[in-house]
Amino acid sequence: MKGVLFRTEDDLDLLKIAESGQCFRWNKAEGHCFRVIHGGHCVYMEETGEGEYRINCSEEEFQAVWRPYLDLDLDYRKVRRRVKKTKDPFLAAACEMEKGIRILRQDPWEMLVSFIISQNKNIPAIKKSIEMLSEMAGERKTDRRGETYYAFPAPERIAGLSGQELSDCRLGYRCKYVSAAAGAVLSGSLDLGKLIAAGDEEALAALKGIYGVGTKVANCVLLFGLHHLNAFPVDVWIRKVLEEQYPGGYPYEEYSPWNGIYQQYMFAYYRNGYILTV
Numbered sequence: 001m002k003g004v005l006f007r008t009e010d011d012l013d014l015l016k017i018a019e020s021g022q023c024f025r026w027n028k029a030e031g032h033c034f035r036v037i038h039g040g041h042c043v044y045m046e047e048t049g050e051g052e053y054r055i056n057c058s059e060e061e062f063q064a065v066w067r068p069y070l071d072l073d074l075d076y077r078k079v080r081r082r083v084k085k086t087k088d089p090f091l092a093a094a095c096e097m098e099k100g101i102r103i104l105r106q107d108p109w110e111m112l113v114s115f116i117i118s119q120n121k122n123i124p125a126i127k128k129s130i131e132m133l134s135e136m137a138g139e140r141k142t143d144r145r146g147e148t149y150y151a152f153p154a155p156e157r158i159a160g161l162s163g164q165e166l167s168d169c170r171l172g173y174r175c176k177y178v179s180a181a182a183g184a185v186l187s188g189s190l191d192l193g194k195l196i197a198a199g200d201e202e203a204l205a206a207l208k209g210i211y212g213v214g215t216k217v218a219n220c221v222l223l224f225g226l227h228h229l230n231a232f233p234v235d236v237w238i239r240k241v242l243e244e245q246y247p248g249g250y251p252y253e254e255y256s257p258w259n260g261i262y263q264q265y266m267f268a269y270y271r272n273g274y275i276l277t278v
Helices: 014-018 059-069 076-081 089-097 108-117 123-137 155-159 163-168 172-187 192-197 200-208 215-224 236-245 259-271
Strands: 004-007 026-028 033-038 041-049 052-055 140-142 148-150
Touching: 004 059, 014 026, 014 041, 033 059, 041 059, 076 259, 089 259, 108 123, 108 172, 108 192, 108 215, 123 148, 123 155, 123 163, 155 172, 163 172, 192 200, 200 215, 236 259
Parallel strands: none
Antiparallel strands: 004 052, 026 033, 033 041, 041 052, 140 148
């Protein structure tokens, strides 16, 4: 596979990222290769050796799009090493076992819709709905292998879909929530660009002001769409972590400003069942 070959000594595990629950347009291609759609771009990423990776794009596109997307300028090793095994053996074990996960810099609009769709759906069902929505209203494109893909639809395209068309994408009761989100962005009542630089509380409040967006979805958008790395989404897995590992309270302030990264390590660690062997 031609493209950009790059190396990193920092944590980067494509499989762990693909399975982390933060991205829905990563699909296994062949071997250690993944087909990744981000915005209007589509590439194939693969690990070619220890700490060596290849992406089939130009150097210019890699630097402008994929380097920031993979958050390669943040030292995740340093973040992990803040956790001391003697003080918090559980989180230290989670950090070590799940190293390689990075918080992607994804499109805020796509993440807003994706996590609205995610409510009460499993990951395969979420991915299916997102692909159907993209095929229905997104721009049709061709990747560098000659394969067709669809960019995620812009707010105006989704706003133009009928209730039946949204329902055909298997959105169910979430149809009205997705329509409301598109309307809020188009009207300017929700400015996702401004929320990237806003404080956590301000951004969280703005997201929760959207019809159908609760605390959990808002925190997911905050972390995975706006890249607020201190956001801490609480789902059934994290609730279990907090109950079993931190009955006296999770030390949120102590682990700021990286609580979102630690949340991903804990989420993956519990979901993968490693806690049973500790």
